[in-house]
Amino acid sequence: MVRTRFLLSAAFAVMIAGSQAFAAQSEPQVLGGTPEQAEPAAMEKEAAPAESAAAEIPHEAAAPAAAAEHGAEAGGAASHSGGHSVIAEQSWSFDGIFGTYDRAALQRGFQVYKEVCSACHSMSRLAYRNLADLGYTEAEIKAIAADVSITDGPNDEGEMFDRPGRPSDHFRAPYVNIQAAKYANNGAFPPDLSLIAKARHGGADYIYAILTGYEEPPANRELLPGQYWNKAMNGNVLAMPAPLNAGQVAYGDGTDQSVDQYARDVAQFLTWAAEPHMEVRKRTGVKVFLFLLVFTGVLYAAKRKVWSKVH
Amino acid sequence: MGSGHRATFKNPVVNWIDERLPIFTLMQKEYGTFPTPKNFNYFWSFGGIAMTMLILMIVTGIFLAMHYTPHASMAFGSVEHIMRDVNWGWMLRYLHMNGASFFFIAVYIHIFRGMYYGSYKKPRELLWILGVIIFLLMMATAFMGYTLPWSQMGGWAATVITNLFSAIPVVGDSIVALLWGGFSVDNPTLNRFFALHYLMPFVIFAVVFIHVWALHISGSNNPLGIDVKGPQDTLPFNPYYTIKDTFGLAVFMLAYVAVTFFFPNMLSHPDHYVQYDPMVTPAHIVPEWYFLPFYAILRAITFDIGIPFTDIVFIPAKLGGVIAMFGSIALLLVLPWLDTHPVRSARFRPLYRQFLLLLVASVVVLGYVGAQLPEGIWVILGQVCTAYYFGFFLIILPILSRKEVAKPLPHSINEAVLKEQSLKAEASV
Ligand code: HEM
Numbered sequence: 001m002v003r004t005r006f007l008l009s010a011a012f013a014v015m016i017a018g019s020q021a022f023a024a025q026s027e028p029q030v031l032g033g034t035p036e037q038a039e040p041a042a043m044e045k046e047a048a049p050a051e052s053a054a055a056e057i058p059h060e061a062a063a064p065a066a067a068a069e070h071g072a073e074a075g076g077a078a079s080h081s082g083g084h085s086v087i088a089e090q091s092w093s094f095d096g097i098f099g100t101y102d103r104a105a106l107q108r109g110f111q112v113y114k115e116v117c118s119a120c121h122s123m124s125r126l127a128y129r130n131l132a133d134l135g136y137t138e139a140e141i142k143a144i145a146a147d148v149s150i151t152d153g154p155n156d157e158g159e160m161f162d163r164p165g166r167p168s169d170h171f172r173a174p175y176v177n178i179q180a181a182k183y184a185n186n187g188a189f190p191p192d193l194s195l196i197a198k199a200r201h202g203g204a205d206y207i208y209a210i211l212t213g214y215e216e217p218p219a220n221r222e223l224l225p226g227q228y229w230n231k232a233m234n235g236n237v238l239a240m241p242a243p244l245n246a247g248q249v250a251y252g253d254g255t256d257q258s259v260d261q262y263a264r265d266v267a268q269f270l271t272w273a274a275e276p277h278m279e280v281r282k283r284t285g286v287k288v289f290l291f292l293l294v295f296t297g298v299l300y301a302a303k304r305k306v307w308s309k310v311h
Numbered sequence: 312m313g314s315g316h317r318a319t320f321k322n323p324v325v326n327w328i329d330e331r332l333p334i335f336t337l338m339q340k341e342y343g344t345f346p347t348p349k350n351f352n353y354f355w356s357f358g359g360i361a362m363t364m365l366i367l368m369i370v371t372g373i374f375l376a377m378h379y380t381p382h383a384s385m386a387f388g389s390v391e392h393i394m395r396d397v398n399w400g401w402m403l404r405y406l407h408m409n410g411a412s413f414f415f416i417a418v419y420i421h422i423f424r425g426m427y428y429g430s431y432k433k434p435r436e437l438l439w440i441l442g443v444i445i446f447l448l449m450m451a452t453a454f455m456g457y458t459l460p461w462s463q464m465g466g467w468a469a470t471v472i473t474n475l476f477s478a479i480p481v482v483g484d485s486i487v488a489l490l491w492g493g494f495s496v497d498n499p500t501l502n503r504f505f506a507l508h509y510l511m512p513f514v515i516f517a518v519v520f521i522h523v524w525a526l527h528i529s530g531s532n533n534p535l536g537i538d539v540k541g542p543q544d545t546l547p548f549n550p551y552y553t554i555k556d557t558f559g560l561a562v563f564m565l566a567y568v569a570v571t572f573f574f575p576n577m578l579s580h581p582d583h584y585v586q587y588d589p590m591v592t593p594a595h596i597v598p599e600w601y602f603l604p605f606y607a608i609l610r611a612i613t614f615d616i617g618i619p620f621t622d623i624v625f626i627p628a629k630l631g632g633v634i635a636m637f638g639s640i641a642l643l644l645v646l647p648w649l650d651t652h653p654v655r656s657a658r659f660r661p662l663y664r665q666f667l668l669l670l671v672a673s674v675v676v677l678g679y680v681g682a683q684l685p686e687g688i689w690v691i692l693g694q695v696c697t698a699y700y701f702g703f704f705l706i707i708l709p710i711l712s713r714k715e716v717a718k719p720l721p722h723s724i725n726e727a728v729l730k731e732q733s734l735k736a737e738a739s740v
Contacts (some may be wrong), residue, residue, distance in 0.1 A: 049723040068476070097573045125388075125391050125395065130395075143725070164342075194391075195391070195584045196579065197581070198576065198584040199581050199584040200581050200584045201581050244375065254497060274584075276395060277394075277395075277401045281402070281405075281572055282399060282572065282573065283404065284572060285568065285569070285571070285572025285573055286572075288568050288572065289568050289569060289572070292564055292565055292568060293565065295561060296558065296562060296565060299554065299557055299558040299561050300558055302554055302558075303554045303555055303558045306550050306551060306554050306555075307551065307554075307555070309350060310546065310551070311732065
């Protein structure tokens with residue numbers, strides 16, 4: 001009986017110690033509270049107005065004649081049925097339960113997004129302040145934001161006005177609305193990229209495969225203007241022109257300036273954008289799991305002890 | 312409850328309260344000294360595990376609701392706000408999202424336990440029926456919860472499932488309009504689903520209370536399926552089962568934590584991360600994994616039912632599918648009267664055991680079929696397994712009830728336990 005009591009109190013001790021270790025590692029935050037910087041108003045901006053284009057249901061790009069009409073709507077995860085898509089598994093620093101993002105790759109990936117993809121794709125769920133996660137300093141973030149001109153207002157006179165961006169602003173979208181985006185892209189809508197890594201099977205592997213998957217179409221397939229052949233795309237026809245060319249983005253850290261490298265970097269950046277808390281999540285998971293494992297072991301011993309009288 | 316025998320407690324404060332409101336007496340009677348069969352295996356831990364998951368869902372859900380916005384144009388954004396900006400919001404959401412899956416895992420195992428050991432038989436029929444009601448309420452709750460992020464998959468699953476009700480003759484369309492709050496899945500739908508999703512877990516909680524109350528009237532079944540004959544067959548619930556169940560719970564939690572923190576989207580679908588767009592139908596609409604077997608039964612009925620070789624149709628395919636799907640669950644309600652064999656545990660019913668395991672296999676296959684496009688081999692496989700599902704309940708069980716010869720039962724739980732122990736002791740010498 002004494003041993004049993006001891007084991008049960010040991011179980012409790014482990015539990016309390018565990019909960020304190022857990023509390024100590026977390027910053028002084030309240031469960032479910034909101035940090036000062038988050039602006040609730042900004043999150044609602046994500047524009048995906050219901051488009052009344054009946055032609056878009058469903059989105060079958062297999063028939064070349066129809067494809068140009070069918071932009072990927074508001075990220076519609078698509079249903080390009082038909083051809084075969086080839087997505088090879090890559091190895092990433094963030095793989096596995098101990099995996100982390102590579103800060104240098106994230107910064108390069110952001111640079112690729114900023115200089116190339118942001119011409120067509122918005123990332124409205126991110127604010128410039130979030131770039132602190134990539135290792136940028138406050139001054140650098142202020143400078144990045146200030147480079148962008150944001151329409152704000154109305155002011156006291158009721159007028160909208162332009163001002164330099166601030167860290168709390170969300171990434172500025174390239175087009176004012178979906179219509180403008182489609183008009184500029186042959187009728188196809190370049191989806192918002194904030195969540196794209198989670199909105200496609202394969203995630204980073206998929207993005208990398210798309211960006212490096214452009215090929216000449218087979219001889220028997222003729223493409224319409226505004227259509228491109230991509231072996232990673234479901235249906236093989238995509239309305240996005242190959243966005244990357246070797247040497248197009250000047251890396252400051254001497255990294256290889258190849259299409260392959262750009263694609264890897266931007267794929268990692270987009271993975272971070274879709275799951276910015278992945279590292280804390282895994283770290284917390286390891287702690288919770290190990291604590292629970294020890295706790296389970298103690299419980300097992302206690303259970304054996306209690307039941308020894310019966311068996 | 313009220314007036315019966317009261318325990319005395321050493322602690323004067325406890326005693327003072329207990330004299331006025333005997334909750335301590337009640338707890339001691341129902342969870343302290345409560346006589347429990349001494350031969351439970353770990354299948355008996357899953358009721359408590361399901362209870363823990365229910366509480367966990369309620370707690371995480373309330374915190375999520377503090378930051379969630381039930382509006383068609385803001386819901387998706389507010390979930391992303393929880394994931395990105397709310398402190399530990401990603402953890403709350405992933406716990407809740409995967410918690411639903413693990414709740415269903417626990418309850419499916421719990422139901423299987425009941426079927427394998429005949430826990431639905433006399434005198435536990437009402438207890439079983441209350442369980443099936445809990446299961447139905449859980450399905451409704453989970454279905455409505457899945458639409459709340461207002462994602463492509465959630466929104467379209469809601470469209471497909473609510474549309475099923477339109478198959479009901481005469482009142483079907485009115486029911487659908489009532490579910491939608493209009494003429495399509497839109498903001499009013501989201502609002503009522505949120506209100507109900509918040510309410511239902513508390514209804515479940517109340518039914519669980521009655522379920523456990525009924526359990527404490529009949530007492531627990533056990534792996535031998537024979538009645539408790541006296542004190543030598545039982546052990547007090549505490550400490551024996553408090554410790555055993557807590558250990559079982561901890562092992563279950565290890566799996567839950569691993570999935571939640573390391574593979575949080577393993578059971579989800581990429582289209583769940585795309586905002587709902589009523590103008591864009593996803594290529595392939597699939598419900599959450601725990602609904603897939605029932606979804607496959609729904610789609611297995613691809614033919615109208617009527618008089619052959621004429622145009623007379625009594626039940627169009629769509630209605631047939633809906634009837635089959637709801638019927639497959641309704642059969643569980645009447646299970647105690649379909650299987651009237653006097654022996655409870657499958658241990659002593661080799662035929663029942665084999666047919667039951669085949670049922671489990673066919674439900675697993677149905678789950679797989681439910682995730683495929685309804686073409687070719689999948690349709691046939693789905694139909695075969697559906698036929699077996701109904702055949703098991705409506706043909707095999709009634710026949711086995713009359714014909715199956717059971718193996719001899721042990722005289723008492725205690726005797727069987729002692730025999731097993733001496734066998735083990737011999738083996739280890
Ligand atoms: C929210 C879901 C549920 C909770 C929280 C719950 C809770 C419990 C608890 C705590 C027990 C006692 C422990 C045990 O014997 O495992 C129990 C027993 C039982 N439950 Fe449930 N239950 C749930 C759902 C169901 C369902 C869906 C069914 C059947 C369709 C069911 C059928 C039974 C039966 C027959 C017993 C008596 C078991 C025996 O003694 O063999 N329960 N339940």
